[in-house]
Amino acid sequence: MEFPGELQATFVPDEGGFAFWGLAEPVEAVRALGLPEGRAAECALAVPDGDRVGPARVPSRVVELDAALPALRALPEDARLADSLRAWRRAARLLDDDAGDPEFADLAAAMPAAAHAVLDAEQDAIRAPDALLGLLRSSAGLGRALDRxxxxxxxxxxxxxxxxxxxxxxxxxxxxxxxxxxxxxxxxxxxxxxxxxxxxxxxxxxxxxxxxxxxxxxxxxxxxxxxxxxxxxxxxxxxxxxxxxxxxxxxxxxxxxxxxxxxxxxxxxxxxxxxxxxxxxxxxxxxxxxxxxxxxxxxxxxxxxxxxxxxxxxxxxxxxxxxxxxxxxxxxxxxxxxxxxxxxxxxxxxxxxxxxxxxxxxxxxLPEKLYATVACTLTGEQARAYTRAVDRAFGDGFGSGIERRGRVLALLTTLKQICNHPVQAGAEDGELTGRSGKLDRATEMLAEIADDGEHALVFTQYREMGELLARHLAGQLGLDTVPFLHGGLPVAQRDRMVERFQHDPDAAPVLLLSLRAAGFGLNLSRANHVLHYDRWWNPAVEEQASDRAHRIGQRRTLTVHTLVTAGTIEDYIARMHESKRALAGVVSGESEVSALAELGDEELHEVLRLDPAGVR
Missing domain, CATH: 3.40.50.10810 (Tandem AAA-ATPase domain)
Structure with missing residues (x-):
């Protein structure tokens, strides 16, 4: 069998396997070696460029580690192979023999540059051969360890x-x-x-x-x-x-x-x-x-x-x-x-x-959008208000028919607002810090995003909460103002907010938006973070809002952070979203209230009661 001598091999840890490269179209050469053809990728490698070696995105075939190692071990001794492939054949066999440190040290000392051409984290040097072999040894048994x-x-x-x-x-x-x-x-x-x-x-x-x-x-x-x-x-x-x-x-x-x-x-x-x-x-x-x-x-x-x-x-x-x-x-x-x-x-x-x-x-x-659920806790003040609201509602009773639906809706609204901040639910105004686990966590995250030089959209379904956030974040982030785009603003003012956020280098790194008012038609691709401060029953509404940043012109991975107050009604909504069952899978608008209102008092109480594990 003829083996392609120009084909090089490099272990690329962040790709999860070996990159085969050195030819304009390496797939046929990879097949000739008896390897799975893997997937096409452009890997960041250091390659010759005239008289120098420099970084480049190199067309490669990436074969996952578990599939590549057996094929590398099986390559015959008399095959015409590039030195890099010979080195990785030797490494695969050492792994199979459960060889010790001295054997791998000898291999590292003799490893050609092409075999460890993958760039380091700073993208200005190649990985050291001993470090790359160490990662190979750590990676080789991971699949079995994870299964066990x-x-x-x-x-x-x-x-x-x-x-x-x-x-x-x-x-x-x-x-x-x-x-x-x-x-x-x-x-x-x-x-x-x-x-x-x-x-x-x-x-x-x-x-x-x-x-x-x-x-x-x-x-x-x-x-x-x-x-x-x-x-x-x-x-x-x-x-x-x-x-x-x-x-x-x-x-x-x-x-x-x-x-x-x-x-x-x-x-x-x-x-x-x-x-x-x-x-x-x-x-x-x-x-x-x-x-x-x-x-x-x-x-x-x-x-x-x-x-x-x-x-x-x-x-x-x-x-x-x-x-x-x-x-x-x-x-x-x-x-x-x-x-x-x-x-x-x-x-x-x-x-x-x-x-x-x-x-x-x-x-x-990475996918175009990453999703992260951020668990938040209730403060003591929130927990007391939440428990009082549930106890009072069940003590008063819900009635039946339209009356029951209305009372369930009122309770749900109150509980959501307590999860946001006690002030939104009618508590005494004043200092906001330390009174809401969700507000404190959101502030930490947005400060980190701003410190990284990145931008965020923050969605809330409540205008009052947006105004509280604008006031609080301006002080905490050291900004003159944090803009809040909501349905009560004239169209021209909304347009100026969007234009400034998108293009003004001096604009605040955070833009607050009403979920309904800003859920459609806006291009806010400067943001690479979306934070959903409170939950909407229908996940499609949140998805549409997130897509304000996930549009043509977005060059960075968008991370969608959803804040969920553990042990509360928000936890229930999150589970429904994840499982695509019950309310979140079938409802739109306010029909979730009807679904909850149809539950008996005992079942409804099980959904709405506070789990103490969510209290800090």
């Missing part, structure tokens, strides 16, 4: 690559993928496939319910313990597969109990919570004993170097030296002089321990 763990998710190639990176970490690291790329899912897969637990997840209190639900959804075999609330106690022997989820406030108060356990993996979610090295949470996190320490953050870490030092000092103690030494070697030269040499030295130190992917880098593998 019973993971209920189909990971995208870049997520598999991230999981392989997490699996291969020595000591710890920072997963700094951009918001919306699935850091939580990657961490859950790591926890589920590690058998040296128990494991500990620390997150903001508002995310406790989200972590519990995500673990139950994606890894249903994993025992989950939420360590929070009065009477909490970690008693008895925890199973090795158990994941304990707790909040940063509890980490501070229960440090002694938590440091008394030898954890397998420590996950620090929203790691900006430990960006201050003198804070109690940071000191407590540093005292936790764990074999692997992972920080998750979507905040661009290179913009705040001393905050980065604080986080990395928790995940990888000693890596960046003392704080004073870090300032001297890195922070001051980079901040004051823009020192390229200091930047490169820092990259070299962090490279094995920090993984950052952006949507633009993995856009070829």
């Amino acid at each position: 763990a019973g993971i209920h998710a189909e990971l995208r190639p870049y997520q598999r690559s991230g999981l392989a990176w997490l699996t291969g970490l020595a000591g710890g690291g920072v997963l700094a993928d951009e918001m919306g790329l699935g850091k939580t899912l990657q961490a859950i897969c790591l926890l589920a496939t590690r058998e040296d637990g128990p494991h500990l997840v620390v997150c903001p209190t508002s995310l406790l319910g989200n972590w519990r639900r995500e673990l139950e959804k994606f890894s249903p075999r994993t025992p989950v313990v939420v360590h929070h609330g009065p009477g909490r106690e970690l008693s008895g022997e925890l199973e090795p597969s158990t994941v304990v989820v707790t909040g940063y406030p509890v980490l501070r108060t229960d440090t002694a109990a938590l440091t008394g356990i030898g954890w397998g993996v420590l996950v620090l979610d929203e790691a900006q919570q430990i960006k201050n090295p003198t804070a109690q949470a940071t000191r407590a996190a540093a005292r936790i004993t764990a074999r692997t320490r992972i920080a998750l953050t979507g905040t661009p870490v290179e913009n705040h170097l001393e905050e980065l030092w604080s986080i990395v000092t928790v995940t990888n103690p000693g890596l960046l030296g003392s704080r004073a030494r870090f300032r001297e070697r890195f922070a001051n030269p980079i901040r004051q002089r823009g020192s390229a040499s200091a930047t490169n030295r820092l990259r070299g130190l962090l490279g094995p321990h920090l993984l950052r992917r952006t949507k633009s880098e993995v856009a070829t593998d």
